[in-house]
Amino acid sequence: MLLKKIVVAEDDDAIAHMVSMALGDAGFLCLRAFDGEEALRLVRAHDPDLLILDVMMPRVDGLEVARRLKADVMWSRTPILMLTALASVDNSIEGLDAGADAYMTKPFDLREFSARVRAMIRATRRERDRNPTTDLPGSRAIDTHLEEQLKGGRPIAVLHIDVLAFDAYQDKIGFARSEDAVRSLARLVLDEARAVSEGGAFVGHLGGSDFIAVASPPAAQALAARLILASDERRAELFPGDGGEALAVVVALASTEGLGPTGFDELGRRLGQAMRAAKEAGKAGCVSWPVAPRG
DSSP: OOOOOEEOOOOOOOHHHHHHHHHTTTTTTEEESSHEEEEEEEEHHHOOOEEEEEESSSSHHHHHHHHOOOOTTTTTTTTTEEEEESSSSSHHHHHHTTSSSSSEEEEOHHHHHHHHHHHHHHHHHHHTBOOTTSSSSHHHHHHHHHHHHHHHTTOOOOEEEEEEEEEHHHHHHOHHHHHHHHHHHHHHHHHHHHHHHOOOOOEEETTTTTTEEOOHHHHHHHHHHHHHHHHTTTTTHHSOOGGGGGOOOEEEEEEEETOOOOOHHHHHHHHHHHHHHHHHHHHSEEEEESOOOOO
């Protein structure tokens, strides 16, 4: 997994070194910017997980850097932790109004500083890694979860849920109504996953009508069966309008049987093979790889 990247924009060498050492020891990759213009360039080049931004810097000060980033649609979600020797309430308000997400005054305790950095990155990652339609974890969060599960060594099974002929249905009913259908399907997948795992299953949204669920092999098999049955029984509710009656929910199921910590690509191959077979069948159903994952 890639290291979390942090741009440290600080013209004071001693403070920049202290901050970079503390964050480097915590497992972060720090990129140093000596002034505001370089900070902007590094953020745009590396899309960091966090910008640590001094207020008083040459060429472009920290307040202007924050304003420019928050005004840019591409970089407005970059979290900013602003550092300053100016400790008044007015200074803090000015920094926050410029776009800083948090504000710390110098000198600061390194333990509190490191904890604040970790908390900001966690919060931002949760926001970034969610699908905007369903608010479920998105593709990056799904990949991270699968990698963590493989490294943990506990047997799991992964379900890929999709809807046959959904694109044609979307063309008929329009984008807004098809998004309502996706949200309804997301709720069904989440409710059924919780039912078979007592809340222990992971559910993510790849995009469109594609969902991923991760659970123990027995729970995953039960979830696949329940999803196919429930989606068929509730088809008119899930997919209202012209064309909805022709849709079918298909499920591909792949286990991590025989895979080690580096088996992410092989797991993806298994899941893709199972989904191709499920779609080729041309009807609602589930195809497993291996055929019967072990519990």
